[in-house]
Amino acid sequence: xxxxxxxxxxxxxxxxxxxxxxxxxxxxxxxxxxxxxxxxxxxxxxxxxxxxxxxxxxxxxxxxxxxxxxxxxxxxxxxxxxxxxxxxxxxxxxxxxxxxxxxxxxxxxxxxxxxxxxxxxxxxxxxxxxxxxxxxxxxxxxxxxxxxxxxxxxxxxxxxxxxxxxxxxxxxxxxxxxxxxxxxxxxxxxxxxxxxxxxxxxxxxxxxxxxxxxxxxxxxxxxxxxxxxxxxxxxxxxxxxxxxxxxxxxxxxxxxxxxxxxxxxxxxxxxxxxxxxxxxxxxxxxxxxxxxxxxxxxxxxxxxxxxxxxx
Amino acid sequence: xxxxxxxxxxxxxxxxxxxxxxxxxxxxxxxxxxxxxxxxxxxxxxxxxxxxxxxxxxxxxxxxxxxxxxxxxxxxxxxxxxxxxxxxxxxxxxxxxxxxxxxxxxxxxxxxxxxxxxxxxxxxxxxxxxxxxxxxxxxxxxxxxxxxxxxxxxxxxxxxxxxxxxxxxxxxxxxxxxxxxxxxxxxxxxxxxxxxxxxxxxxxxxxxxxxxxxxxxxxxxxxxxxxxxxxxxxxxxxxxxxxxxxxxxxxxxxxxxxxxxxxxxxxxxxxxxxxxxxxxxxxxxxxxxxxxxxxx
Numbered sequence: 051x052x053x054x055x056x057x058x059x060x061x062x063x064x065x066x067x068x069x070x071x072x073x074x075x076x077x078x079x080x081x082x083x084x085x086x087x088x089x090x091x092x093x094x095x096x097x098x099x100x101x102x103x104x105x106x107x108x109x110x111x112x113x114x115x116x117x118x119x120x121x122x123x124x125x126x127x128x129x130x131x132x133x134x135x136x137x138x139x140x141x142x143x144x145x146x147x148x149x150x151x152x153x154x155x156x157x158x159x160x161x162x163x164x165x166x167x168x169x170x171x172x173x174x175x176x177x178x179x180x181x182x183x184x185x186x187x188x189x190x191x192x193x194x195x196x197x198x199x200x201x202x203x204x205x206x207x208x209x210x211x212x213x214x215x216x217x218x219x220x221x222x223x224x225x226x227x228x229x230x231x232x233x234x235x236x237x238x239x240x241x242x243x244x245x246x247x248x249x250x251x252x253x254x255x256x257x258x259x260x261x262x263x264x265x266x267x268x269x270x271x272x273x274x275x276x277x278x279x280x281x282x283x284x285x286x287x288x289x290x291x292x293x294x295x296x297x298x299x300x301x302x303x304x305x306x307x308x309x310x311x312x313x314x315x316x317x318x319x320x321x322x323x324x325x326x327x328x329x330x331x332x333x334x335x336x337x338x339x340x341x342x343x344x345x346x347x348x349x350x351x352x353x354x355x356x357x358x359x360x361x
Numbered sequence: 362x363x364x365x366x367x368x369x370x371x372x373x374x375x376x377x378x379x380x381x382x383x384x385x386x387x388x389x390x391x392x393x394x395x396x397x398x399x400x401x402x403x404x405x406x407x408x409x410x411x412x413x414x415x416x417x418x419x420x421x422x423x424x425x426x427x428x429x430x431x432x433x434x435x436x437x438x439x440x441x442x443x444x445x446x447x448x449x450x451x452x453x454x455x456x457x458x459x460x461x462x463x464x465x466x467x468x469x470x471x472x473x474x475x476x477x478x479x480x481x482x483x484x485x486x487x488x489x490x491x492x493x494x495x496x497x498x499x500x501x502x503x504x505x506x507x508x509x510x511x512x513x514x515x516x517x518x519x520x521x522x523x524x525x526x527x528x529x530x531x532x533x534x535x536x537x538x539x540x541x542x543x544x545x546x547x548x549x550x551x552x553x554x555x556x557x558x559x560x561x562x563x564x565x566x567x568x569x570x571x572x573x574x575x576x577x578x579x580x581x582x583x584x585x586x587x588x589x590x591x592x593x594x595x596x597x598x599x600x601x602x603x604x605x606x607x608x609x610x611x612x613x614x615x616x617x618x619x620x621x622x623x624x625x626x627x628x629x630x631x632x633x634x635x636x637x638x639x640x641x642x643x644x645x646x647x648x649x650x651x652x653x654x655x656x657x
Contacts, residue, residue, distance in 0.1 A: 083477050086470075086556075093468030093527055094483060100524050101490050101498060108501025155396050162393030175639060177397075180404060182631035185587060186605040187411055187624035190617075194410030199422045201406050231407060234400065285492070292494030295587055295606055311496050319592070324504045331500040335493065342492075 112329035124329035134330075137310040138337065144222070144297075144309065145290035148229035152237040152286045153279060160241040161271075174242075178235045188228050189299035193219050196227065224300035225307045229290045237286045244278025245271075280349035284342045291338055310334055408628075415621035434626070437619035441608055443601075443626070450600040453515065453590075454583045457522045458576045464523075465530030466572060470564070472531065473538035487528040495525065495588040503592040513595030521589040526579045533578065537571035574641040581634045601627050 078084065115123040128134045163173055183191075196202050196218035203215040218224060248271065256270045294311040301307030310330060318327025415433050417426025437443065472483065490498065502521055503512055511517035541564070549563045587602045594603050605627055608620050 081478060084475070087475060087477060088471075089467035090471035090483065092464050093531060094486065096464055096523070096527055097486050097490065100502065100520060102486070104502040104505040105498055107505055108498075111501070111504065155400070158393040159396050162390055162397075171639075173397075175636070176401065178635065178639070179632065181581075181585070182628050182635050183408065184585060184602055184605065184624065184627050184631065186602070186609055186620075187628050188407060189609070190411045190414075190621055190624055191407035191409075194414060195403075195406040200410065201424070202403075204424065227403075231404065288492065288494055292496045292588070294496055295591075299609060314496070314500055315592075318500050318504065327500050328504065331497050335497045338493070338497070 108328035109332055111325050112332050114325055115329075116323050116325050124326050125333070127326070128330060128333060133308075134313060137308055137313050138333070140307065141291055141293070141309040141311075142337075144225055144229060144293060144307070145287050148226055148233055148290040149237075149283055149287035151230055152233045152290075153241070153283045155234060156237040156241040156282070157275075157279070159238055160245050164242060164245050177238050180231050180235050183231070185228070185232070185295040185299065188231055189296055192224055192227055192231075192300050196224065219300055220302050222301070222306050225293065225297050228296035228300050229293060232296075233286050233289055236289065237282050240282040240285065241275075241278065244275060244282070247278070248274045277349060280345050284345050287341055287345075288338050291334070291341075411621040411624055415618055415625050417618070433616070433618040433622040436616075437622040437626070440619055441604060441623055443604075443623065445597070446599060446601055446604045449515070449598060450584060453518055453522065453598075453600055454580050456519045457526050457583045458579050460519070461523055461526035461530045461579055462572055462576055465527045465575075466534055466568065468527075469531045469534035470538055473535045474543065487531045490525045490528045491532065495586070496592075498524070499589050499592045502589075506593055512593045513598065515598045517593045518590055518598050518600070521593040522583050522586055524589070525586075526583065529579055529582065530575045533575045534568075534571055538568070541567050570641075574638075577634070577638040577641050581631070581638050584634060585631060601630070 075084075112124055113121040115121075115127075117123065119126075159177065163170060163177075180188075194200055196216075198215040198217070202218070203212075206212045207215065218227070252274070253266055253270055256266045261269070292311055293309055294315065297303055297307045297309045297312060301309075303309075303312055311334065314327050314330035314334065317323050317330060413426065414420055416429055416431065418428040418430050420426035468487075472480070472487075499521065502524065506512035506517045506521065511520065545567075546559050546563060549559045554562070584600070585602060586600075587606065590600050591603045591606065594600070599607070605620075605623055608623060
């Protein structure tokens with residue numbers, strides 16, 4: 051994020067003690083290493099202890115299966131048991147569509163709300179508001195609203211569009227809806243942020259040269275937005291991939307929405323098989339990483355360069 | 362800005378009786394309005410049901426409940442011991458905000474001011490806990506906390522919530538600090554100020570707006586953080602989100618309405634926090650800031 055900090059001027063020298071300083075210190079200071087870096091030490095230590103250590107501990111634990119059977123027994127179990135293996139596809143089947151829908155829907159809304167207009171604050175607040183709902187209210191709302199006696203089915207029945215209530219909760223659709231409600235504000239905020247980061251003079255230049263809105267969108271704005279969209283997609287995918295409470299509450303957690311995080315949680319904290327739980331968490335991390343790398347690699351094929359973002 | 366760049370078609374319009382206002386609206390606007398309208402309508406339904414339910418007496422298959430009452434709020438407060446839960450939530454959030462600012466701001470300062478070998482690795486260390494969803498590192502983290510008998514305590518909950526919060530403060534504060542001219546500090550040092558007083562008397566006042574913004578965002582995240590608290594909380598260290606989840610899961614004897622009342626209380630408190638956050642932070646500038654940098 052701040053790796054672009056290429057300030058050429060040398061940093062101000064640290065206050066030096068009265069005694070003659072050793073030469074090593076000067077040489078280090080020239081490369082930016084001095085006492086000021088001590089300020090970063092608590093943060094780095096904290097993360098090393100509470101993020102890296104647990105991660106590697108979990109990684110090690112995942113190779114020590116509770117039942118024995120060699121270091122890879124947990125991973126073998128996961129990929130050979132169809133009920134466990136299936137969780138991966140179920141989760142991908144939820145996360146990819148949810149991330150796609152959220153990104154695609156965010157683009158036109160972000161385009162429309164990027165300028166300054168009356169009521170912009172109200173509209174952005176309304177769009178961001180679902181962040182405040184929390185999974186339980188969303189779940190309760192979806193169960194009531196989309197349920198067989200809910201307002202949605204009532205309205206469709208009243209309009210004569212359907213003959214009997216649609217089954218929208220306690221299955222795939224309920225979880226997808228929940229992922230969209232909680233994920234859309236997030237992708238909208240990110241897209242809007244990237245969009246407003248594009249220098250408006252580029253678009254004005256294109257307009258001066260006679261490009262109509264279609265051409266400006268196709269050849270100027272979308273290419274500049276593409277890197278931001280790729281990152282938005284990755285982040286919404288990662289959010290949706292870890293879906294846990296809503297799959298339990300509005301889904302069908304034993305069958306069609308038996309997502310991987312439910313299995314990881316149940317293995318670790320209900321069956322107390324921390325080893326298997328850690329192994330599943332590692333598989334989750336690996337799959338997420340793979341998708342993120344794929345998307346970013348594909349993006350770098352399309353476009354290389356800066357968005358003209360932050361200087 | 363949309364007004365600055367007029368479409369050539371609109372300028373070249375020869376017809377004095379301009380085409381109707383609706384035809385001139387660009388398709389992008391139509392699509393955006395459709396998406397926006399659809400989203401808001403569904404959202405209203407999703408929020409409306411629990412809200413109406415928490416205020417209604419009996420509600421079966423009709424459009425609205427038979428009567429209205431506020432008694433569910435009182436019974437939810439007693440049934441779920443919400444006084445205790447709100448107190449825990451406030452305590453956890455305040456501790457997390459304070460500690461992450463104390464740990465994060467100095468680190469952000471070092472990262473903003475120095476370019477040192479291995480800086481990329483340190484940045485990666487700070488980015489990863491935000492990029493990776495809490496559940497993946499939460500399971501090993503909770504396992505470790507159980508090993509040290511910290512899980513189930515308030516300390517464990519605070520420690521777990523600090524893991525994404527410290528990097529969040531670092532990453533939001535670094536660009537903020539980069540905008541502050543280092544010559545101001547150089548001047549203070551020339552006048553004889555030591556590091557301590559440069560930090561306290563020169564930088565701290567300049568950083569207050571940024572720290573406030575980061576704190577409010579961390580507060581919103583912590584109050585809403587389900588996974589980490591869920592994995593590490595014991596019966597008396599639950600925050601509101603987790604208590605709410607358990608209320609739904611162990612439903613049975615509880616009435617639907619008092620759960621809905623509790624969910625509405627949660628949403629209201631989050632809404633207040635979000636509105637405060639939006640006062641401090643311009644959501645469009647979370648990632649990029651073009652104009653400010655140009656004029657700076």
